[in-house]
Amino acid sequence: MPIRTSKRSLLARALDVTGCGRMLRVAAPWEGVLILNYHRIGNKNNSLLDRNLWSATDEDFDAQMGMIAKNFQVVGLDDLELVLHSRSGRFVMVTFDDGYLDNYTNAYPILKAHGVPATFFITTGFLDVPKIPWWDEIAWIVRTSPLEALDVNPWTTTPVPFDEPHREGAINRLLTVYKRLPGTETEAYVNFLAESLKTGRSPAQIAKKLWMTWDMIREMKQNGMSFGGHTVNHPVLANLPADQQDEEIRECRRRLIEELGEPIEAFSYPVGGPKSFNADTRTSLIRHGFKWGFTYLGGYCHYGQEDRLAMQRTAIETDVDLPIFRALTTLPQVFS
Numbered sequence: 297m298p299i300r301t302s303k304r305s306l307l308a309r310a311l312d313v314t315g316c317g318r319m320l321r322v323a324a325p326w327e328g329v330l331i332l333n334y335h336r337i338g339n340k341n342n343s344l345l346d347r348n349l350w351s352a353t354d355e356d357f358d359a360q361m362g363m364i365a366k367n368f369q370v371v372g373l374d375d376l377e378l379v380l381h382s383r384s385g386r387f388v389m390v391t392f393d394d395g396y397l398d399n400y401t402n403a404y405p406i407l408k409a410h411g412v413p414a415t416f417f418i419t420t421g422f423l424d425v426p427k428i429p430w431w432d433e434i435a436w437i438v439r440t441s442p443l444e445a446l447d448v449n450p451w452t453t454t455p456v457p458f459d460e461p462h463r464e465g466a467i468n469r470l471l472t473v474y475k476r477l478p479g480t481e482t483e484a485y486v487n488f489l490a491e492s493l494k495t496g497r498s499p500a501q502i503a504k505k506l507w508m509t510w511d512m513i514r515e516m517k518q519n520g521m522s523f524g525g526h527t528v529n530h531p532v533l534a535n536l537p538a539d540q541q542d543e544e545i546r547e548c549r550r551r552l553i554e555e556l557g558e559p560i561e562a563f564s565y566p567v568g569g570p571k572s573f574n575a576d577t578r579t580s581l582i583r584h585g586f587k588w589g590f591t592y593l594g595g596y597c598h599y600g601q602e603d604r605l606a607m608q609r610t611a612i613e614t615d616v617d618l619p620i621f622r623a624l625t626t627l628p629q630v631f632s
Protein backbone atom coordinates (compact mmCIF):
# COMPACT_ATOMS: atom_id res chain seq x y z
CA MET A 297 0.00 0.00 0.00
CA PRO A 298 1.29 3.49 -0.76
CA ILE A 299 1.94 5.59 2.33
CA ARG A 300 -0.78 8.15 3.07
CA THR A 301 -0.89 11.16 0.81
CA SER A 302 -0.21 13.96 3.29
CA LYS A 303 2.70 12.11 4.84
CA ARG A 304 3.93 11.11 1.38
CA SER A 305 3.86 14.73 0.25
CA LEU A 306 5.73 15.96 3.33
CA LEU A 307 8.33 13.24 3.02
CA ALA A 308 8.85 13.87 -0.71
CA ARG A 309 9.44 17.57 -0.05
CA ALA A 310 11.72 16.90 2.91
CA LEU A 311 13.87 14.59 0.79
CA ASP A 312 14.18 17.30 -1.88
CA VAL A 313 14.97 20.12 0.53
CA THR A 314 17.46 18.30 2.75
CA GLY A 315 19.36 16.55 -0.03
CA CYS A 316 18.62 13.20 1.65
CA GLY A 317 16.66 12.15 -1.43
CA ARG A 318 19.79 12.47 -3.56
CA MET A 319 21.80 10.37 -1.09
CA LEU A 320 19.11 7.70 -0.89
CA ARG A 321 18.80 7.54 -4.67
CA VAL A 322 22.50 6.85 -4.97
CA ALA A 323 22.74 4.54 -1.96
CA ALA A 324 19.65 2.45 -2.70
CA PRO A 325 19.00 2.32 -6.44
CA TRP A 326 15.97 0.25 -7.37
CA GLU A 327 15.84 -2.34 -10.14
CA GLY A 328 12.83 -3.57 -12.04
CA VAL A 329 9.92 -2.18 -14.03
CA LEU A 330 7.84 0.66 -12.65
CA ILE A 331 4.48 0.70 -14.44
CA LEU A 332 2.57 3.97 -14.05
CA ASN A 333 -1.18 4.06 -14.44
CA TYR A 334 -3.20 7.09 -15.57
CA HIS A 335 -6.87 7.66 -16.36
CA ARG A 336 -7.64 11.19 -17.55
CA ILE A 337 -5.43 14.19 -18.42
CA GLY A 338 -6.65 17.79 -18.39
CA ASN A 339 -8.58 20.20 -16.22
CA LYS A 340 -11.01 18.58 -13.77
CA ASN A 341 -12.31 21.82 -12.28
CA ASN A 342 -16.04 22.32 -12.82
CA SER A 343 -16.58 18.80 -14.15
CA LEU A 344 -19.86 17.25 -13.03
CA LEU A 345 -18.27 13.81 -13.36
CA ASP A 346 -15.92 11.87 -11.07
CA ARG A 347 -12.93 14.17 -10.54
CA ASN A 348 -10.89 11.33 -9.01
CA LEU A 349 -10.29 10.14 -12.56
CA TRP A 350 -8.05 13.05 -13.52
CA SER A 351 -4.47 11.95 -13.03
CA ALA A 352 -2.78 15.21 -14.05
CA THR A 353 -3.23 18.53 -15.82
CA ASP A 354 -1.67 18.88 -19.29
CA GLU A 355 1.20 20.87 -17.77
CA ASP A 356 1.92 18.33 -15.04
CA PHE A 357 1.67 15.41 -17.45
CA ASP A 358 4.09 17.16 -19.82
CA ALA A 359 6.55 17.69 -16.95
CA GLN A 360 6.15 14.06 -15.80
CA MET A 361 6.78 12.63 -19.29
CA GLY A 362 9.76 14.95 -19.71
CA MET A 363 11.17 13.73 -16.42
CA ILE A 364 10.88 10.01 -17.20
CA ALA A 365 12.07 10.40 -20.81
CA LYS A 366 15.19 12.15 -19.55
CA ASN A 367 16.01 9.93 -16.57
CA PHE A 368 14.83 6.39 -17.40
CA GLN A 369 14.56 3.85 -20.14
CA VAL A 370 10.90 4.14 -21.02
CA VAL A 371 9.51 0.95 -22.51
CA GLY A 372 6.29 -0.04 -24.26
CA LEU A 373 4.18 -3.19 -23.97
CA ASP A 374 6.14 -4.86 -26.78
CA ASP A 375 9.38 -4.51 -24.81
CA LEU A 376 8.09 -5.94 -21.56
CA GLU A 377 8.95 -9.58 -22.24
CA LEU A 378 12.53 -8.71 -23.17
CA VAL A 379 12.95 -6.37 -20.23
CA LEU A 380 11.80 -9.00 -17.72
CA HIS A 381 14.22 -11.48 -19.31
CA SER A 382 17.10 -9.05 -19.00
CA ARG A 383 16.74 -9.06 -15.21
CA SER A 384 18.68 -5.88 -14.78
CA GLY A 385 18.13 -2.18 -15.12
CA ARG A 386 15.46 0.34 -14.25
CA PHE A 387 12.54 0.71 -16.63
CA VAL A 388 9.38 2.77 -16.62
CA MET A 389 6.21 1.98 -18.56
CA VAL A 390 3.17 4.25 -18.98
CA THR A 391 -0.40 2.92 -19.10
CA PHE A 392 -3.91 4.40 -19.28
CA ASP A 393 -7.21 2.76 -18.34
CA ASP A 394 -10.76 3.17 -19.68
CA GLY A 395 -10.35 4.97 -23.06
CA TYR A 396 -11.40 8.56 -22.27
CA LEU A 397 -11.30 11.05 -25.17
CA ASP A 398 -8.68 13.21 -23.44
CA ASN A 399 -6.23 10.30 -23.81
CA TYR A 400 -6.21 11.24 -27.51
CA THR A 401 -6.74 15.02 -27.35
CA ASN A 402 -4.49 15.80 -24.35
CA ALA A 403 -2.19 12.90 -23.49
CA TYR A 404 -1.28 11.57 -26.94
CA PRO A 405 0.35 14.80 -28.29
CA ILE A 406 2.44 15.04 -25.10
CA LEU A 407 3.46 11.37 -25.29
CA LYS A 408 4.47 11.82 -28.94
CA ALA A 409 6.45 14.96 -28.15
CA HIS A 410 8.51 13.07 -25.57
CA GLY A 411 8.77 9.84 -27.58
CA VAL A 412 7.00 7.87 -24.82
CA PRO A 413 5.15 4.73 -26.04
CA ALA A 414 2.11 4.22 -23.78
CA THR A 415 -0.37 1.36 -23.47
CA PHE A 416 -4.11 2.09 -23.37
CA PHE A 417 -6.63 -0.37 -21.89
CA ILE A 418 -9.98 0.07 -23.57
CA THR A 419 -13.50 -0.59 -22.26
CA THR A 420 -14.84 -1.58 -25.66
CA GLY A 421 -18.54 -1.19 -24.84
CA PHE A 422 -18.05 2.49 -23.94
CA LEU A 423 -16.66 3.19 -27.42
CA ASP A 424 -19.16 1.07 -29.31
CA VAL A 425 -22.27 2.54 -27.69
CA PRO A 426 -21.14 5.71 -25.88
CA LYS A 427 -22.16 5.32 -22.28
CA ILE A 428 -21.66 7.16 -18.99
CA PRO A 429 -19.78 4.82 -16.66
CA TRP A 430 -21.15 4.13 -13.19
CA TRP A 431 -18.55 6.19 -11.32
CA ASP A 432 -19.19 9.27 -13.49
CA GLU A 433 -22.95 8.81 -13.25
CA ILE A 434 -22.91 8.53 -9.46
CA ALA A 435 -20.75 11.69 -9.25
CA TRP A 436 -23.13 13.46 -11.65
CA ILE A 437 -26.16 12.48 -9.55
CA VAL A 438 -24.58 13.84 -6.34
CA ARG A 439 -23.39 17.06 -8.00
CA THR A 440 -26.69 17.90 -9.69
CA SER A 441 -29.09 16.83 -6.93
CA PRO A 442 -31.31 19.57 -5.49
CA LEU A 443 -31.06 17.85 -2.08
CA GLU A 444 -28.32 18.14 0.54
CA ALA A 445 -28.26 14.61 1.91
CA LEU A 446 -29.28 11.03 1.27
CA ASP A 447 -31.52 9.79 4.07
CA VAL A 448 -31.16 6.51 5.94
CA ASN A 449 -31.56 3.68 3.42
CA PRO A 450 -30.72 0.00 3.02
CA TRP A 451 -27.69 0.62 0.74
CA THR A 452 -25.63 3.01 2.87
CA THR A 453 -27.34 2.27 6.25
CA THR A 454 -26.52 5.75 7.62
CA PRO A 455 -27.38 9.12 6.04
CA VAL A 456 -24.91 10.60 3.54
CA PRO A 457 -24.68 14.42 3.65
CA PHE A 458 -23.43 15.91 0.39
CA ASP A 459 -23.73 19.66 0.82
CA GLU A 460 -20.29 21.36 0.69
CA PRO A 461 -17.72 20.54 2.02
CA HIS A 462 -18.97 16.94 2.16
CA ARG A 463 -19.62 16.47 -1.55
CA GLU A 464 -16.40 14.80 -2.68
CA GLY A 465 -16.42 12.53 0.38
CA ALA A 466 -20.05 11.57 -0.32
CA ILE A 467 -19.22 10.65 -3.92
CA ASN A 468 -16.37 8.44 -2.76
CA ARG A 469 -18.57 6.78 -0.16
CA LEU A 470 -21.33 6.00 -2.67
CA LEU A 471 -18.74 4.65 -5.14
CA THR A 472 -17.32 2.36 -2.44
CA VAL A 473 -20.80 0.91 -1.87
CA TYR A 474 -21.12 0.22 -5.60
CA LYS A 475 -17.77 -1.59 -5.79
CA ARG A 476 -18.85 -4.06 -3.11
CA LEU A 477 -22.21 -4.98 -4.63
CA PRO A 478 -22.83 -8.21 -6.51
CA GLY A 479 -23.14 -7.49 -10.25
CA THR A 480 -26.87 -8.28 -10.11
CA GLU A 481 -27.58 -5.33 -7.77
CA THR A 482 -25.51 -2.52 -9.27
CA GLU A 483 -28.14 -1.24 -11.71
CA ALA A 484 -30.80 -1.15 -8.98
CA TYR A 485 -28.42 0.86 -6.79
CA VAL A 486 -27.80 3.53 -9.45
CA ASN A 487 -31.57 3.70 -10.10
CA PHE A 488 -32.16 4.10 -6.37
CA LEU A 489 -29.66 7.00 -6.18
CA ALA A 490 -31.11 8.69 -9.28
CA GLU A 491 -34.60 8.48 -7.80
CA SER A 492 -33.79 9.32 -4.16
CA LEU A 493 -31.62 12.29 -5.06
CA LYS A 494 -34.27 13.50 -7.53
CA THR A 495 -32.03 13.81 -10.58
CA GLY A 496 -33.11 10.89 -12.73
CA ARG A 497 -30.41 9.05 -14.71
CA SER A 498 -27.74 11.20 -16.38
CA PRO A 499 -28.50 12.49 -19.90
CA ALA A 500 -27.11 10.27 -22.67
CA GLN A 501 -25.51 13.18 -24.55
CA ILE A 502 -22.78 13.50 -21.87
CA ALA A 503 -21.42 10.19 -23.14
CA LYS A 504 -21.07 11.37 -26.74
CA LYS A 505 -17.83 13.26 -26.19
CA LEU A 506 -16.47 11.14 -23.37
CA TRP A 507 -14.62 8.39 -25.26
CA MET A 508 -12.03 7.99 -27.99
CA THR A 509 -13.17 6.61 -31.35
CA TRP A 510 -11.73 3.53 -33.05
CA ASP A 511 -10.23 5.80 -35.74
CA MET A 512 -8.32 7.74 -33.09
CA ILE A 513 -7.08 4.50 -31.60
CA ARG A 514 -5.90 3.22 -34.99
CA GLU A 515 -4.00 6.47 -35.54
CA MET A 516 -2.34 6.16 -32.13
CA LYS A 517 -1.43 2.55 -32.85
CA GLN A 518 0.25 3.54 -36.11
CA ASN A 519 2.34 6.00 -34.11
CA GLY A 520 3.73 3.58 -31.56
CA MET A 521 1.01 3.31 -28.93
CA SER A 522 -0.25 -0.11 -27.73
CA PHE A 523 -3.71 -1.30 -26.75
CA GLY A 524 -5.21 -3.88 -24.44
CA GLY A 525 -8.56 -4.93 -22.99
CA HIS A 526 -10.45 -3.56 -19.99
CA THR A 527 -13.75 -5.51 -20.44
CA VAL A 528 -16.86 -4.46 -22.39
CA ASN A 529 -18.87 -2.80 -19.59
CA HIS A 530 -16.31 -2.22 -16.81
CA PRO A 531 -17.87 -4.41 -14.09
CA VAL A 532 -15.88 -5.42 -11.00
CA LEU A 533 -15.15 -8.87 -12.45
CA ALA A 534 -14.84 -10.72 -9.14
CA ASN A 535 -18.43 -9.68 -8.32
CA LEU A 536 -19.69 -11.60 -11.38
CA PRO A 537 -20.18 -15.35 -11.89
CA ALA A 538 -17.49 -17.08 -13.96
CA ASP A 539 -19.55 -17.26 -17.18
CA GLN A 540 -20.27 -13.51 -17.17
CA GLN A 541 -16.63 -12.70 -16.49
CA ASP A 542 -15.69 -14.91 -19.40
CA GLU A 543 -18.13 -13.10 -21.69
CA GLU A 544 -16.74 -9.67 -20.70
CA ILE A 545 -13.18 -10.83 -21.42
CA ARG A 546 -13.91 -12.77 -24.62
CA GLU A 547 -16.09 -10.10 -26.23
CA CYS A 548 -13.71 -7.29 -25.29
CA ARG A 549 -10.83 -9.09 -27.00
CA ARG A 550 -12.97 -9.95 -30.04
CA ARG A 551 -13.87 -6.27 -30.57
CA LEU A 552 -10.27 -5.10 -30.16
CA ILE A 553 -9.06 -7.65 -32.72
CA GLU A 554 -11.90 -6.74 -35.08
CA GLU A 555 -10.89 -3.07 -34.97
CA LEU A 556 -7.12 -3.29 -34.57
CA GLY A 557 -6.04 -6.78 -35.60
CA GLU A 558 -3.88 -9.04 -33.49
CA PRO A 559 -2.03 -9.39 -31.22
CA ILE A 560 -4.13 -8.30 -28.21
CA GLU A 561 -2.34 -9.87 -25.27
CA ALA A 562 -2.74 -7.44 -22.37
CA PHE A 563 -5.67 -6.75 -20.09
CA SER A 564 -6.18 -4.52 -17.08
CA TYR A 565 -8.69 -5.37 -14.37
CA PRO A 566 -11.45 -2.79 -13.82
CA VAL A 567 -10.91 -1.15 -10.41
CA GLY A 568 -7.82 -3.39 -10.15
CA GLY A 569 -7.54 -3.91 -6.39
CA PRO A 570 -6.99 -7.31 -4.72
CA LYS A 571 -10.74 -8.05 -4.62
CA SER A 572 -11.48 -6.99 -8.19
CA PHE A 573 -10.36 -10.23 -9.86
CA ASN A 574 -10.12 -13.89 -8.88
CA ALA A 575 -9.10 -17.34 -10.11
CA ASP A 576 -12.00 -17.41 -12.61
CA THR A 577 -10.76 -14.13 -14.09
CA ARG A 578 -7.29 -15.57 -14.56
CA THR A 579 -8.67 -18.73 -16.15
CA SER A 580 -10.66 -16.68 -18.67
CA LEU A 581 -7.70 -14.47 -19.53
CA ILE A 582 -5.58 -17.50 -20.32
CA ARG A 583 -8.40 -19.21 -22.24
CA HIS A 584 -8.81 -16.18 -24.50
CA GLY A 585 -5.14 -15.66 -25.23
CA PHE A 586 -4.20 -12.89 -22.86
CA LYS A 587 -0.63 -13.03 -21.63
CA TRP A 588 -0.61 -10.09 -19.23
CA GLY A 589 -3.01 -8.92 -16.51
CA PHE A 590 -2.40 -5.47 -15.00
CA THR A 591 -3.62 -4.49 -11.53
CA TYR A 592 -3.93 -1.35 -9.46
CA LEU A 593 -2.06 -2.82 -6.52
CA GLY A 594 0.77 -0.29 -6.28
CA GLY A 595 4.48 -1.05 -6.17
CA TYR A 596 6.71 -2.08 -9.07
CA CYS A 597 7.81 -5.33 -10.70
CA HIS A 598 10.90 -6.91 -9.15
CA TYR A 599 12.87 -9.17 -11.46
CA GLY A 600 12.12 -12.85 -11.02
CA GLN A 601 9.08 -12.18 -8.84
CA GLU A 602 6.58 -10.96 -11.38
CA ASP A 603 3.13 -12.52 -11.64
CA ARG A 604 2.22 -11.96 -15.28
CA LEU A 605 -1.50 -12.01 -14.58
CA ALA A 606 -1.14 -9.61 -11.64
CA MET A 607 1.41 -7.06 -12.78
CA GLN A 608 1.81 -4.29 -10.23
CA ARG A 609 1.09 -0.73 -11.29
CA THR A 610 1.47 2.51 -9.41
CA ALA A 611 -1.44 4.95 -9.67
CA ILE A 612 -0.79 8.51 -10.67
CA GLU A 613 -3.69 10.38 -9.16
CA THR A 614 -4.67 14.01 -8.84
CA ASP A 615 -2.65 14.55 -5.66
CA VAL A 616 0.62 13.50 -7.31
CA ASP A 617 2.49 16.78 -7.81
CA LEU A 618 6.02 16.99 -9.19
CA PRO A 619 7.92 16.38 -5.91
CA ILE A 620 5.79 13.27 -5.27
CA PHE A 621 6.22 12.15 -8.88
CA ARG A 622 9.99 12.51 -8.59
CA ALA A 623 9.90 10.54 -5.33
CA LEU A 624 7.65 7.84 -6.84
CA THR A 625 9.88 7.27 -9.83
CA THR A 626 13.27 7.55 -8.17
CA LEU A 627 12.46 5.86 -4.85
CA PRO A 628 9.57 3.51 -5.65
CA GLN A 629 10.76 1.24 -2.82
CA VAL A 630 9.37 3.89 -0.47
CA PHE A 631 6.73 5.75 -2.41
CA SER A 632 5.04 3.45 -4.95
Ligand SMILES: [Zn+2]
Pocket residue numbers: 393394526530565566567
Ligand atom coordinates in the same frame (compact mmCIF):
# COMPACT_ATOMS: atom_id res chain seq x y z
ZN1 LIG B 1 -11.12 1.35 -15.40
